[in-house]
Amino acid sequence: MQVIIRPTREEASRLAARLVAKALKAKPDLVLGLATGLTMERLYAMLVKLHKEEKLDFSLVRTFNLDEYVGLPADDEHSYHHYMKKHLFSQINIDPRNTHLLDGMAGNMEAECRRYEETIRHCDGIDLQLLGLGKVGHIGFNEPLSALYSRTREKGLTPATVKQNEKYFADPSQMPRRALTMGVGTILECKHLVMLVTGDSKAAILAKAVEGPITSMISATAIQLHPHCTVVVDEEAAAELRAQDYYRWIFDNEPDWAEYH
Ligand code: F6R
Numbered sequence: 028m029q030v031i032i033r034p035t036r037e038e039a040s041r042l043a044a045r046l047v048a049k050a051l052k053a054k055p056d057l058v059l060g061l062a063t064g065l066t067m068e069r070l071y072a073m074l075v076k077l078h079k080e081e082k083l084d085f086s087l088v089r090t091f092n093l094d095e096y097v098g099l100p101a102d103d104e105h106s107y108h109h110y111m112k113k114h115l116f117s118q119i120n121i122d123p124r125n126t127h128l129l130d131g132m133a134g135n136m137e138a139e140c141r142r143y144e145e146t147i148r149h150c151d152g153i154d155l156q157l158l159g160l161g162k163v164g165h166i167g168f169n170e171p172l173s174a175l176y177s178r179t180r181e182k183g184l185t186p187a188t189v190k191q192n193e194k195y196f197a198d199p200s201q202m203p204r205r206a207l208t209m210g211v212g213t214i215l216e217c218k219h220l221v222m223l224v225t226g227d228s229k230a231a232i233l234a235k236a237v238e239g240p241i242t243s244m245i246s247a248t249a250i251q252l253h254p255h256c257t258v259v260v261d262e263e264a265a266a267e268l269r270a271q272d273y274y275r276w277i278f279d280n281e282p283d284w285a286e287y288h
Contacts, residue, residue: 028256030237030274031284032265036069036225039261042287043157043223044073046257048083050155050219056087058147060156060214061115062167063092063107066223067159071114078119085121089150091143093158093167094208095129097136097181105196106131129179129207140179140207147213156217160224163187164232164245168208171244175252177210211249220256222247227263234267 033039047070051057061067077083092107101108108128116126127146133139147153158166163185169177170185183205193199214220224233236247237258250256265271278284 040069096203097205153217158222169246
């Protein structure tokens with residue numbers, strides 16, 4: 028794992044966007060895993076900027092989102108289908124047929140999750156998966172005690188996650204209590220993980236995720252098992268990391284990072 032600390036949210040988001048852009052230029056039909064949430068909005072805004080100003084081409088990209096709420100139709104403004112359309116898909120040249128999201132309205136949730144895993148396999152797996160970090164330490168909606176080998180499935184949300192996200196609903200009681208999510212095992216099979224974490228409210232959980240013992244109580248600790256994982260954070264989120272000096276030294280001295288200085 029490499030931890031990259033940038034001075035601001037803006038710069039952390041820009042670096043994560045440049046990692047995506049580099050992967051996309053190297054492989055135009057990249058299989059890109061997407062996350063939603065507040066943190067990702069800046070990153071998507073930067074990808075849109077790269078598309079508009081530098082002609083970053085998404086025409087062959089295939090995408091898979093991490094998760095979707097159970098019970099919200101795709102056109103509901105709170106669904107992740109809607110989020111993706113608003114923040115990314117409608118503003119870049121992606122083919123909607125290449126964008127994959129779980130169907131939170133599926134009649135048979137188990138079959139829907141199986142279908143999703145099969146579609147990922149059919150695309151030869153996810154090349155680069157974007158991850159955010161929830162306040163409970165989840166990746167996707169893998170809430171505490173999610174098995175580290177778990178696959179895509181339906182999951183009940185913890186009260187803490189409901190609290191984190193209900194503010195986006197005009198009537199907070201309308202926030203779904205269940206979601207479909209890629210499993211921790213599904214995420215660990217992606218070829219490259221890029222986690223973006225910003226803001227002081229994430230400092231304590233980030234330190235546990237990156238430097239703490241691996242535990243299913245904090246599903247993000249599973250990224251420590253992944254052979255190619257890049258964690259991009261701002262100063263505020265980095266505040267409680269013990270080995271900050273080492274992470275900074277790597278970024279300043281490793282030739283791979285020179286192009287991002
Ligand atoms: C959503 C997802 C979640 C979020 C996490 C952080 O697709 O995967 O794990 O990334 O809850 O959300 P924000 O960025 O809103 O703090």
